[in-house]
Each structure stands twice: as C-alpha cells, then as structure tokens.
Amino acid sequence: MVFATNNANKLREIREIINGKYDILSLSDINCKDDIPETSDTIEGNALLKAKWVKNKYGYDCFADDTALEVEVLDNRPVFIPQGMREKNAIRKKYRQIAF
Numbered sequence: 001m002v003f004a005t006n007n008a009n010k011l012r013e014i015r016e017i018i019n020g021k022y023d024i025l026s027l028s029d030i031n032c033k034d035d036i037p038e039t040s041d042t043i044e045g046n047a048l049l050k051a052k053w054v055k056n057k058y059g060y061d062c063f064a065d066d067t068a069l070e071v072e073v074l075d076n077r078p079v080f081i082p083q084g085m086r087e088k089n090a091i092r093k094k095y096r097q098i099a100f
Contacts, residue, residue, distance in 0.1 A: 001022055001023070001024055001025070001060065001061045001062065001063070002024075002025045002026070002027070002029070002030055002054050002058070002060040002061070002062040002063075003024050003025070003026060003062070003063060003064070004027060004036070004047075004050040004051055004053070004054050004062050004063070004064035004065075005026055005027060005064070005065070006026060006027050006028055008026075010065070011024070011026050025060070027054070030054075030058050030060060032054065032057075032058060034053070034057070036049070036050050036053045036054075037049060037053075038050070038066065043066045043067065044066075046066035047063075047064040047065050047066040048064070050062075050064035050066070051063055051064040
C-alpha cells in the first residue's frame with residue numbers, strides 16, 4: 001500500500017503506527033515523481049485527489065493526507081498555500097501577510 005507522500009517524517013510516523021503489519025511505500029518507493037494536482041477547495045478533497053491519482057496511474061492501493069493552516073480570525077477555516085509558494089521564504093512571507 002502506498003502513502004502518497006515524500007515527507008520522510010510522515011512516512012516514518014505511519015510506519016510506526018502500522019508497526020510492521022503492512023508494507024507502506026512512499027511515492028519515491030514507486031518511482032512517482034509526478035506533481036500531483038491539488039485543486040480541491042478542501043483538505044479532504046486534496047487528499048482524495050492524491051490517492052486516486054496514485055491508484056489510477058500506478059495501480060497501487062493508496063491513502064493520502066493534506067495539510068493547511070487554520071486561522072482563528074477566519075473562523076478556523078483552512079488557509080491553503082499553493083504548491084508554487086511552498087518554498088520556505090514564500091511561506092514566511094505568506095504567514096506575515098496573514099498575521100498582519
């Protein structure tokens with residue numbers, strides 16, 4: 001089964017939780033270098049998009065997650081940072097815009 005991530009820390013955490021009961025592969029383990037689109041308006045929707053992408057293109061059963069920053073002044077709604085802005089400096093700049 002594939003966990004649709006290249007985040008080594010997330011992969012390690014899931015493998016610890018599974019405790020060897022299943023073999024959990026990452027995107028790099030299946031040689032997936034795709035820039036998987038995350039076009040949904042929700043965290044759940046983006047996770048589903050990633051899981052379906054892997055299942056449809058690579059044939060593996062898959063699960064995925066997605067994350068967002070929830071902002072109290074926006075009624076704790078998630079704020080998505082577009083894939084192109086996920087570099088450290090771009091994220092810091094975006095956080096400053098939200099904070100001020």
